[in-house]
Amino acid sequence: MSAHVNAPSRAPQDLSESITGGVGESPSRPDGNLKVRGDYAYSSDLWAEDMLWGATLRSPHPYARIAGIDVGQALAYPGVYAVLTHEDVPGDNRYGLKIVDQPVLAEDVVRFRGEAVALVAADHPETARRAVELIAVDYEVLDPVTDPKRAAHDGTLPKLHPESGRENNLVRYQPVVRGRQDVSADVVVSGTYTLGMQDQAFLGPESGLAIPAEDGGVELYLSTQDLHSDRKQTARALGLPPDKVRLTMSGVGGAFGGREDLSIQAHVCMLAMHTGKPVKMMYDREESFYGHVHRHPAEMYFEHGATREGKLVYLKARMYFDGGAYASKTPVVVGNATTLGTGPYEVPNVDIAGWGVYTNNPPCGAMRGLGAVQPAFAYEAQMDKLASALDMDPVELRQRNAVDQGSVLHTGQKLDYPAPVGELIERARNLPMPPERDPAAEPDIRDLPGGAANTTHGEDVARGVGYAAIIKNVSYAEGADDYSTARVSLQAVGGEAVAMVHTAAAEVGQGLVTVQQQIARTELGVERVNIHPNDTSVGDSGSSSASRQTYITGGAVKTACEAVRETLFERATARLGHAVPDLTIVDGKLVSDSHGVLADVVDILGDEVIECTREYHHRPTYPLDPETGQSELVHVQHAFSVHRAVVDVDTQLGLVKVVALDCVQDVGKSVNPDAIVGQIQGGAVQGMGLAVMEEIQVSDGLIRNPSFTDYLIPTILDTPPMKVDIIERGDPHAPYGVRGVGEPPTISAGPAVLAAIRAATGLDLTHAPAGPEHITGTAH
Amino acid sequence: MRLNLTVNGRPHQADEAWEGESLLHVLRERLGLPGSKNACEQGECGSCTVYLDDVPVCSCMVAAGQAQGRAVRTVEGLADGDRLDAVQQSFVDSGAVQCGFCTPGLLVQAHDLIERNPEPTDAEIRESLAGNLCRCTGYEKIMDAVRLAAQRKAVS
Ligand code: FES
Ligand code: FES
Numbered sequence: 047m048s049a050h051v052n053a054p055s056r057a058p059q060d061l062s063e064s065i066t067g068g069v070g071e072s073p074s075r076p077d078g079n080l081k082v083r084g085d086y087a088y089s090s091d092l093w094a095e096d097m098l099w100g101a102t103l104r105s106p107h108p109y110a111r112i113a114g115i116d117v118g119q120a121l122a123y124p125g126v127y128a129v130l131t132h133e134d135v136p137g138d139n140r141y142g143l144k145i146v147d148q149p150v151l152a153e154d155v156v157r158f159r160g161e162a163v164a165l166v167a168a169d170h171p172e173t174a175r176r177a178v179e180l181i182a183v184d185y186e187v188l189d190p191v192t193d194p195k196r197a198a199h200d201g202t203l204p205k206l207h208p209e210s211g212r213e214n215n216l217v218r219y220q221p222v223v224r225g226r227q228d229v230s231a232d233v234v235v236s237g238t239y240t241l242g243m244q245d246q247a248f249l250g251p252e253s254g255l256a257i258p259a260e261d262g263g264v265e266l267y268l269s270t271q272d273l274h275s276d277r278k279q280t281a282r283a284l285g286l287p288p289d290k291v292r293l294t295m296s297g298v299g300g301a302f303g304g305r306e307d308l309s310i311q312a313h314v315c316m317l318a319m320h321t322g323k324p325v326k327m328m329y330d331r332e333e334s335f336y337g338h339v340h341r342h343p344a345e346m347y348f349e350h351g352a353t354r355e356g357k358l359v360y361l362k363a364r365m366y367f368d369g370g371a372y373a374s375k376t377p378v379v380v381g382n383a384t385t386l387g388t389g390p391y392e393v394p395n396v397d398i399a400g401w402g403v404y405t406n407n408p409p410c411g412a413m414r415g416l417g418a419v420q421p422a423f424a425y426e427a428q429m430d431k432l433a434s435a436l437d438m439d440p441v442e443l444r445q446r447n448a449v450d451q452g453s454v455l456h457t458g459q460k461l462d463y464p465a466p467v468g469e470l471i472e473r474a475r476n477l478p479m480p481p482e483r484d485p486a487a488e489p490d491i492r493d494l495p496g497g498a499a500n501t502t503h504g505e506d507v508a509r510g511v512g513y514a515a516i517i518k519n520v521s522y523a524e525g526a527d528d529y530s531t532a533r534v535s536l537q538a539v540g541g542e543a544v545a546m547v548h549t550a551a552a553e554v555g556q557g558l559v560t561v562q563q564q565i566a567r568t569e570l571g572v573e574r575v576n577i578h579p580n581d582t583s584v585g586d587s588g589s590s591s592a593s594r595q596t597y598i599t600g601g602a603v604k605t606a607c608e609a610v611r612e613t614l615f616e617r618a619t620a621r622l623g624h625a626v627p628d629l630t631i632v633d634g635k636l637v638s639d640s641h642g643v644l645a646d647v648v649d650i651l652g653d654e655v656i657e658c659t660r661e662y663h664h665r666p667t668y669p670l671d672p673e674t675g676q677s678e679l680v681h682v683q684h685a686f687s688v689h690r691a692v693v694d695v696d697t698q699l700g701l702v703k704v705v706a707l708d709c710v711q712d713v714g715k716s717v718n719p720d721a722i723v724g725q726i727q728g729g730a731v732q733g734m735g736l737a738v739m740e741e742i743q744v745s746d747g748l749i750r751n752p753s754f755t756d757y758l759i760p761t762i763l764d765t766p767p768m769k770v771d772i773i774e775r776g777d778p779h780a781p782y783g784v785r786g787v788g789e790p791p792t793i794s795a796g797p798a799v800l801a802a803i804r805a806a807t808g809l810d811l812t813h814a815p816a817g818p819e820h821i822t823g824t825a826h
Numbered sequence: 827m828r829l830n831l832t833v834n835g836r837p838h839q840a841d842e843a844w845e846g847e848s849l850l851h852v853l854r855e856r857l858g859l860p861g862s863k864n865a866c867e868q869g870e871c872g873s874c875t876v877y878l879d880d881v882p883v884c885s886c887m888v889a890a891g892q893a894q895g896r897a898v899r900t901v902e903g904l905a906d907g908d909r910l911d912a913v914q915q916s917f918v919d920s921g922a923v924q925c926g927f928c929t930p931g932l933l934v935q936a937h938d939l940i941e942r943n944p945e946p947t948d949a950e951i952r953e954s955l956a957g958n959l960c961r962c963t964g965y966e967k968i969m970d971a972v973r974l975a976a977q978r979k980a981v982s
Contacts, residue, residue: 056860074918081926082914082933084861084901091860172844247961249865249873249927299865299927300961331866492949555925555962720921727964728924754870754959762965763956 056087058267058296058579061559068568069782072720075560076577077553088297089269092255094324098127100310100317101174101327103164103181104336105156108190108406108747109206112154112163112183120166120180125173127321129181130165134316137285141308143275143411145217145373147207150283150312156185157206157371158408159748160336167317167325190406190747191215194368195345197403206371206404215404217373218380222387222675224456225395231351231359235431239348239424240813242741243368244341246413247759250299252309252337253328256318263290264315269298271305272589273550273582283312284319288582291315295580301554302732303412304338306589307374335752339374339411340742342367342402344383344420348428356436356443360395361456363387365421367402367410374411376402381524381670382417385457385680389425390467390517391447396456398675406747412591414732415793418518423814426514426797430804440801441475444515458676461684464775466712470688471515473710473771480692480706480767483509495694495701497763506698509705512801515688516794519681520786521594525669528594528682531585532562532602533578535657536570536610538648543634545570545607548578551587551599556788557721558595562603564718569607571631572647585661593685593786596717601662601781609658618650665779683777687711687790689730689798692766695806700818702738702803707731707795708769714777714785723770726791730768733795735760738803738815831893833857834903840890849893850874850885853900861901861930865959872958875931876900882938884957901930904937912978913937913971922971924962932958936972940979946972 059080067073080086117129132139132151139153140146152163164181168174191203197215206215213219254268263286270276273293281291298305310327317325329337345366351359365383369376380402387398413419433440448467454460483489489504496502522528533548545566553559563575580587587599615629618636622645626638636644664682671677692706709726716722739758743750751757776783796814803821804811811820819825829840829852840856850867853876854860862885863873869887876885877899885898904911910918913936923929932955939946939954946954951972960968 072921074921075923077926078918078923079910081923081929082901082910082917083905084859084930086926088860088863088927090864091854093855093858093860170844172846248925249863249871249959249961250925251864298925299863300925302961328864331868331870490949492953498953555927557924724921724924724963724967727966728962729964731964732961753868754866755868759959759961761956761959762952762968765965767969768964768966 056091056093058087058294060579061577066573067564069564069717071564072718073560073564075557076563077559086297088250088299089267090251090253090328092267092296092326094255094257097255097324097326098167098169098321099171099174100314100325101166101178102162102313103178105152105159105161105163107156107185107187108159109188110156110185111188112152112156113186114184115164116182117164120177123177123180125169126166126177128167128317129177130316130320134320135283137283141279141283141312142372143307143374144377148372158406160408161371162313165313165317167321192405192407192747194366194403194405197405198366198401206406217369217376217402217404219401220380220384220670220675221399221673222384222456223397224458227397229351229360229395232354233432233435234349234351235428235435236349237427237431237812239346239427241344241420241423242815243343243410243744244413244736244740245335245742245757246302246304248300248302248304251329251334254310254314255324255326256314257324258318258322261290263292264319266291266293266311266315267296268293268311269296269305271301271552271554271591273552273580274586275589276308276311277582279308280311280315284315293582295552298552298554301590302414303416303591306412306591307339309337331754332752335749339409341413342369342379342410342420346421346424348424350428350432352432352436356438356446358391358393358447361388361393363398365400367400368405368407369402370405370407370409372409374409375416379417382519383421384675386418386517386519387421387425388456389422390449390515390686392449392453393456407744408749414729415518415789419793422514422516422793423797423800426801430801441471441513444513445471457670457680459679459681463683463777463779465684465686466773466775467515467686470686470710470712474513474688474690474708477690477708477769477771495696495703496699501699501701502696507694507696508806509692509694510802510806512691512798512805513688514794514797514801516790518593518685518790518793520683520685521592521598521664523667523681525667527663528588528598529661529663530587530599530602531659531661532599532606533584533657533659534566534603534606534610535655536614536651537655538651541648542574543572543647543651544574544576545572546576546578547603548584549587549599549602550580550582550584551595552580552590554590556590556725557718558590558599560721561596561600561717565600565603566607569604570611572634593788597780597784597786598662598664600784602660604781605662606658606660609660610656613656613658614647614650618645621650683780683785685786685790687794689794691798691802693799693802693806695803695821697807700821704734704766704799706766707734709791710771711790712773712775712785713787714774714780715783716772716774717782717784719772722772722787725788726770727768729788729791730795731760731765733792734799736814737796737799741815827891829890829894831895832897833859834899843890847890848886849888849890852890853885859900859902863927863930865927872935873928873931875934877934882935901933904933911937912982913940913975916971916975916978920967920971920974922963922967928958928960932968936975940976944980945976
């Protein structure tokens, strides 16, 4: 256990359960027992003696000037310990992931409905909430900027961030052009596709506990995707050096991108430092919809030209991404969307442009499949449209154009690793189909669209099948120095060699703790591997995002283990008095092919601890040329998946039942096959949700459905059985050959489901999600 | 308000509970039993599911006063000491736990299903778990876990 003097009760736990299994096996999670017992300490479970509860006052307006804030009544309310505004921000009142443009607490203006304006600490959560209502803010309401296209081009609109120095309300504009721009083609198809705003809808609410420390710093226990990024931004807001802001990960109830930006971090620390007491903050579900960023909605025009034989000739694409009030990950969304906009297809002549903009809509940022989800809906709809214009099998068309190792993408990057897209498509086609519905048999209505609502017994139900193939970049791109740090130690405990792995890499449910143990077991040949809680007392690991942790933090753990092993071998050599070639560790013993068993690891170790800390950096990537979007290596790796969806659609009512959602994916090296299947199935259902039901309804800058009553995510009834076919075509540049896993299935599932609905109905369906109103033609 | 109730077989007392507090809040914040989760507090997600006198309920929708004098069983009360209940063990073994935030509620709900219906069909499992949201797993491994738990309970 990390020895914080004033650790909260239910502090983060060491994971020391004894589980076996190395790389390539499927050991169970070391936190599984704690989780099924209800004993796993999530950040919302934290508790400290004498703690206060924090609450946040949020703007009711999407755009308004603040004329004044009166905290008097709130401060006088019994049980209230502090009411803070922007004047109380001790450091710099700005934060942000890529562009530092968001106030910790609003100053003279609020730019979205839900923006944090003031904070309260009180002795009971209800007291804090009531006090929040007593804060009087004098707003002068302004006309919000809500149209992303106008925000990009219309100079007459107010500039929401005049300090940015960029044109209009632009966050980033990026073209990617390659080949000839004056080409024509035998067959041309085009369409405009739109995507609603999706919510990550992680189940564990934003929460954390801050404890003021004696050295004038603060200890923060929280759930996040990136401890060091949080620390940097929080320390800046608090006006403290980073080492005075110490973060420890508590149990995370899912993330999916929604925990990359700050939520409670700076706020709860401010309250704790101001009151001198531990303070806990926890959002409820409605506040969570306002308290984190969402997936960027998009409007995308795509035009493809192809030969009569079905070879792509050109692609022209124009994409607009609504970043909302603050930049968050908008620059990366534009970068990813424009560099991945061709899909996993070779296109010789490309003219793509993407705009990411500021508006007064809710801020958008990271969500699983960042910037790759949106264009996938467009290019895959286009592939089907093109197939139909060519009267060609859509699977065949995709195969004819699929990239492969050696292909040069439109950024100029050559794929110098396997890119088995054709093989994935072929395997997807060959997966067994679910049984046909027997029109003669009495159906189980639970298997039909509408289910137990009993809306059909099979009449007006049409079946459709759809495919989607996608491409995603793995890890950070465009020249970012992407790395992770791991500290690994080895010592003898009770006659057994025990390794400890310590990183700051966030376990958010994906199973990184299991993977870290597997790598240590494989590299060190010992069975017992403990996982130290994630905290900032070890170096940066970057974010649990971009499908990168098994690759990057896995690489760091592997490298640190190798260093530990080397040290152990040196000691063994010294002890034995001679060098032994081909030394390995097997079952806690030093072994060589030539000499057999030489010694027990515990004997070599004696009382000493071998500890090594190492960083792993992936090979360098390079920025995009701002005018042409060319780059010799913009992404360190690409990942690919293919989904095949089968749906039944009640064409009268517009209800959809997804019957099957099967996936084929290249994972490079399957480090933990069972966990990978879990990632693929979970990711696919999020993609399916976006295709058929998930949309944050925003009008006039206001979220109309901030609850699980009105923002629907798939239930077990909405979800079909899902077959998963994993192939391993190792990437020679990556540790063990791994390829990022988490995001691709989220990207391919949605377009496949929409394709299947189009196949069943013959409709165009250019908006995701496609609800009953789109399928029945009653959408306005 | 003073609240007396039995939780996981033991009598508990909560002093100074507020009128508007939910049973979930009392369990988590007053009785030191945070195993039941609070993903929505709107009755929509099932993460707070507990037995109230042998019937699974969303404890976020039960006013603390309604639990006066009654018996509550939470996820913390499913295991028999060190021995996990078959439903718990099956969730671990089937990989049905990722972030685990949905797990406590699903376990209570699945436990109840198998008590009432020892050999549930897939359709019955889906129907009975339809009120429990999981954002991580896509539910396939949860289906596996419940099937496995039913099998294990049948032979034990
Ligand atoms: S927390 Fe009770 S149903 Fe969601
Ligand atoms: S495991 Fe994360 S919500 Fe179910």
